[in-house]
Amino acid sequence: MHYRRLGSTGLQLSALSFGAWVTFGAQVGRGEARNLIACAWDNGINFFDNAEGYARGEAEAVMGDVIADLRLPRDGFCVSSKVFFGSASEPLPTQRGLSRKHVLDACHGALRRLRVDYLDLYFCHRPDPQTPIAETVHAMNLLIEQGKVLYWGTSQWSAAQISEAIAIADARGWQRPAMEQPQYSLLERDRVEQELAPLCAQGLGTTTWSPLASGLLTGKYNDGVPAGSRLDQPELGWLQQAQLEDPGRLHRVRAFTALAEELAVVPAQLAIAWCLRNRHVSSVILGASRVAQLEQNLAALEVAERLDASAWTAVEAIFPRG
Amino acid sequence: MHYRRLGSTGLQLSALSFGAWVTFGAQVGRGEARNLIACAWDNGINFFDNAEGYARGEAEAVMGDVIADLRLPRDGFCVSSKVFFGSASEPLPTQRGLSRKHVLDACHGALRRLRVDYLDLYFCHRPDPQTPIAETVHAMNLLIEQGKVLYWGTSQWSAAQISEAIAIADARGWQRPAMEQPQYSLLERDRVEQELAPLCAQGLGTTTWSPLASGLLTGKYNDGVPAGSRLDQPELGWLQQAQLEDPGRLHRVRAFTALAEELAVVPAQLAIAWCLRNRHVSSVILGASRVAQLEQNLAALEVAERLDASAWTAVEAIFPRG
């Protein structure tokens, strides 16, 4: 494993990290969750990503139990939560969003479920047009001053919204957002490479998600949606639609898997390795429901170092910059 | 129920809320209090208003016990207290007012009686000419920084006093008052519609009280003060005087109840519904001593949506703007 600073902060995150999204508390039970986190930790992963909204808080509860059970040293790993969607099945009006009340309540809930005294990273999971940005920045700063959060950031915020948060923080002497969590993969390049790049150049870190575009870049949907696969899950129908509705996407993915075969690497490793080559990426969050899958994806580190420039030129030729 | 932001904050309050004033700890015992709060909660009310001065703290103690007993989720409801009058029967000089000492002591007392870790809203119940506004704003900001209060505001302060508090807060980087709690009804329009409107336009929220003008707008005093009614209570003689001394008021109320009959709505519902139509009102606080009364008043939500413009024109013709 190698480690990168979270943007311009002093926090060293593993270049590959592990996220609980759509797995923990859902198809992954506690036993397999323990195996996954143990495997991640043993391979040098030190950042575990989570959110109040993943499986209604259950993803945090599972992760908290596993981390406690494995006795990971608190100063050696980083854990995150995200606030916005709430953890109730049908959140009441004050149980979601970015109001001071919910930002504080959600933090306390995440600390309890994750069984830690502080969150290393705490994200606004979405922008909330119903709350002034200043109210949210103040609440985040308050949590940092109280020692409950180390670094706060955003997820799926526009560059304009992040810039506004930075300007508010600077004007009042509050802590700036330190990172954004955007989607980033060969199929979703623009937000990181176009929109966020200027902010990253000024120090914003990124913890990116869905490096395989919901599995599309593994090639497993090249011939349709297999039964039991992620895109086959009814509640993720929106994902299937987003990933598969454009026939050009599937066409490029087929060319990509052919290239991977030519380079003698697994397509998923190639896709993840490509993400790692962007120095604006602080950490690439991997999801996995099985240890074998995680181990395979971890090998992307080695692929990123091994392939030469011509290989990357070939990859980029398939997925040209937007 | 529908929900509104508390002024420009991100806090979502139910458009109708429930207050303990002159009922809890007095004519309403714990059993009926439980029924009332359960009814309010089941109908979507998420804001429960209180004050240290209501029944000498007993209103808060009753509400705290009931909320704990009903196991309402802490992140799903909002509760307030107000500081100024003290909770002792004969408050000592430091047991009332808005000094730093009493603002902090009263908050701790309210937290204990209401059995919560923080107050969602904390009001200065009256202006205190014996304390510099800066001292009070500092104390409120301190409670917010300590996590004991989310939003602070005022009650029955003049627009000039609120503006001074805002200016002090802005100059020192402290939290502004987020809301004012004024009286507001067809019989008391001026403070909200004339005096506070410019501040509301800039983001001040309002949680309004006495939408029925102490019951006058129900029509129940149209033919005199019934025995056992609120205005018949000896300790509320000042209220009777304020509400009934002007014969023109009673005249207009009689016309209003006739109009309500014509529109086939209960007068109380019509009076509350009219309050809801003002978008500067964040939440209309209902008082009730019986569940049936509360249920009837909750139907004002439906009345507010059902009646057409001509009905409101007729209402306003009876109570012209000041």
Next chain:
Amino acid sequence: MHYRRLGSTGLQLSALSFGAWVTFGAQVGRGEARNLIACAWDNGINFFDNAEGYARGEAEAVMGDVIADLRLPRDGFCVSSKVFFGSASEPLPTQRGLSRKHVLDACHGALRRLRVDYLDLYFCHRPDPQTPIAETVHAMNLLIEQGKVLYWGTSQWSAAQISEAIAIADARGWQRPAMEQPQYSLLERDRVEQELAPLCAQGLGTTTWSPLASGLLTGKYNDGVPAGSRLDQPELGWLQQAQLEDPGRLHRVRAFTALAEELAVVPAQLAIAWCLRNRHVSSVILGASRVAQLEQNLAALEVAERLDASAWTAVEAIFPRG
């Protein structure tokens, strides 16, 4: 009793208050201390003055036990401590002065001995030339932000030192000193009336000590130092020297006691009443070792209101302004 604001703050102190200096932990034991505080409280005194240096912390321990034993309501009384001299018999270098370390340690010690969660007033007992004023102001502000102190002030600081503390506080957004504790009596007028008056006019409060000039103004030293009196105590030899070395002082005191006899008031009451007439005085601290003495001095309130202008002219003729 009547109550006055502590300078421009909102804190209402009784015009007469009770101090533990040279009595508690020394000639006054716990039984008499209980009687004294009970008598003071029953007569409306709400401010009890103390210091870490009084009887090496024992004065605070006695007062804390008595207040707890009497079950005085925490929001109804005010208690102070002062930091500088330390509470050890031979203080180590870090156990005295106004360094951040000692200001914080001494506060924690006083809270423990007085058995309270916060000090209402916390004084710098002397200026400390070995500590930058900014370090002390920062420490005091920190204690206020932490909720351990409500108002901080000084004792026996020069107007220039207080002004410097105010300027530092204003420049950094910290809390200003709210009060000074000077000596003030007919025999010691200058500091309050000349030096501090401009600061008082801008809002500085004063809690004054030694209204009887160590008993001199009672007339009991008119014919020499009685055995067992305060000035007869060996460790207070410096006091005897200060009070009695100037023969003019004793001369004026004899004229004063004659005037009191003429006005048919006890000299001590007249001396205390005169202090009360200065509106720059927030509270006159009384010392007493016996209940009868305290009761006699409390009657100064009535004397202050009863005497007419000619009486005060006669008093001032004896002790002309400096």
Next chain:
Amino acid sequence: MHYRRLGSTGLQLSALSFGAWVTFGAQVGRGEARNLIACAWDNGINFFDNAEGYARGEAEAVMGDVIADLRLPRDGFCVSSKVFFGSASEPLPTQRGLSRKHVLDACHGALRRLRVDYLDLYFCHRPDPQTPIAETVHAMNLLIEQGKVLYWGTSQWSAAQISEAIAIADARGWQRPAMEQPQYSLLERDRVEQELAPLCAQGLGTTTWSPLASGLLTGKYNDGVPAGSRLDQPELGWLQQAQLEDPGRLHRVRAFTALAEELAVVPAQLAIAWCLRNRHVSSVILGASRVAQLEQNLAALEVAERLDASAWTAVEAIFPRG
């Protein structure tokens, strides 16, 4: 013993202090550690220096146990820790450096090992080019605001780095670094006398280490490295190289020990006494593994006062200013 202010702060440190470096948790066990600290305390030493990195936290654990066992009064002694190297045998990426995470985690670890509620002094043990200085200054200020640290400083930072930290603190209203811990001895004069002097003149304190240049100035290496001596320890090979590689150094030391003999003082005492003469030095940290050695070195206080100007001229002639 005499006491000096830590730079311009109000903290009074003993001119000689005691450090745990390379002794506690290594060749010095708990029994001898207890004797050493008791001896230091009995001789007026009030500052005990430590670091997370000394014997992997074990030096702090030993010192904490001994101080608790000796029941030293918390307001009478000062204890330090330093953050940077971590306390794990092979620190993980987040277990070292000056990130907000490690600065806070390391403080909490030191408080636990040293068994105290606050650290009097907390040092950045080295500069961390991987963390913005502003992040570290913010974390230090946060610990001061939380009452966990009294004064923060640096160790082995350049004057430029310290100046940057001061500028950041001043601009944001945070606490400045109050002290630097540099190496200082007759063989290492430049950093203190050249580089740091301007900052010291503006109020920076210094707690200096290695007054004997790892023992070189005792003369015990004049004829080679004795078996079992500090420079004979394999893990301190870098020290031996630094101290002995330059033959000119040993030459000067031999002249120095001859001079000491001439002046009838122990060379170590003469070397320590020379450090004490620099008023920019707040405290000279002594290391010792045996009580007899500590007692001998404590006599440097008397040597510093006894020798006349001609003696110091002779010393400086051997080790001319850089």
